[in-house]
Amino acid sequence: MPAEDVTPHEISLAVWDLPSPLVVGRSAKMKVGAKCSAGCPLTGQDVEIHNKTEVSGRGTLGPTPWPGTSALYWAEVDLDAPAAEGTHCWEVALTASARESAHERTSSSFGFIAVPPPELCLIVKVTEKKTDVPVRDVEVRLGPHRGSTDDLGSAKVELPKGAYDLVVWKLGYRALEKAVEVMADTTVQVEIELEPEPEQEYWMG
């Protein structure tokens, strides 16, 4: 970067693969990416996760952009979940580098939910109604607790005791909602049907 170029480039920050919910006091992994408006390689730049008072995670952007993007440089960051349950809003920041002037410190906020350590394990087994074949990559949600089915159509969700609306969804299938009460480790079987219409719904979380 030439020394006379002092106009800062615009940095966009993204976070993904953050588990939902986080469990209070546990560590977790998430991905942080940064992209420069001018497409600069950002390899070696440091990123930090901040809660209100301190740094909760740190990483250094890696050598290659995220697959399918031209210049989204990324890092996997270990983070310490908060000690308090509830909704949290934290900050992700690309720290300023002393070596060059084009990129200023940039930050962005992200929200998540932290819950008490789960007490129970619910297994949700999903099959296709007509064929009885297990369905993989089905999203399973019970409030903030999420999972997705594996190759055997089985999803494991850890959660506290309680009554939940179990929502089961996969693109191309009819969404299914079912009230469940989870009082012990248990398995729930659900059948989903292929969506007859070509229109597809997208789940806006």
Ligand SMILES: [Zn+2]
């Ligand atoms: Zn740049």
